[in-house]
Amino acid sequence: xxxxxxxxxxxxxxxxxxxxxxxxxxxxxxxxxxxxxxxxxxxxxxxxxxxxxxxxxxxxxxxxxxxxxxxxxxxxxxxxxxxxxxxxxxxxxxxxxxxxxxxxxxxxxxxxxxxxxxxxxxxxx
Numbered sequence: 001x002x003x004x005x006x007x008x009x010x011x012x013x014x015x016x017x018x019x020x021x022x023x024x025x026x027x028x029x030x031x032x033x034x035x036x037x038x039x040x041x042x043x044x045x046x047x048x049x050x051x052x053x054x055x056x057x058x059x060x061x062x063x064x065x066x067x068x069x070x071x072x073x074x075x076x077x078x079x080x081x082x083x084x085x086x087x088x089x090x091x092x093x094x095x096x097x098x099x100x101x102x103x104x105x106x107x108x109x110x111x112x113x114x115x116x117x118x119x120x121x122x123x124x125x
Contacts, residue, residue, distance in 0.1 A: 022038050024120060047083065090110075
């Protein structure tokens with residue numbers, strides 16, 4: 001699958017959007033760069049349409065969805081494309097063109113990094 005371009009501050013040397021971005025929030029205060037990366041990820045999820053699209057992709061059978069299968073979110077097709085692009089740029093979605101359609105899947109590495117960031121640091125309750 002082809003990974004679309006992510007913002008430079010959200011792409012560590014390993015090539016994944018947030019894999020090594022940030023420690024758990026309860027571990028220590030984030031530094032400026034970590035906070036910037038985290039803010040980009042959460043900003044991408046700060047829109048209800050984007051959350052619905054991400055959920056539609058994540059819950060779709062086989063873990064991927066064609067844009068034609070997820071575009072019924074109450075906005076026009078160009079607006080759906082805009083929101084999908086924002087999710088790709090944040091590193092939350094991976095896309096692949098197959099003929100005239102684009103298929104999307106959630107980037108599990110980025111979601112795992114976000115989950116880690118929101119988890120309680122080991123040794124703390």
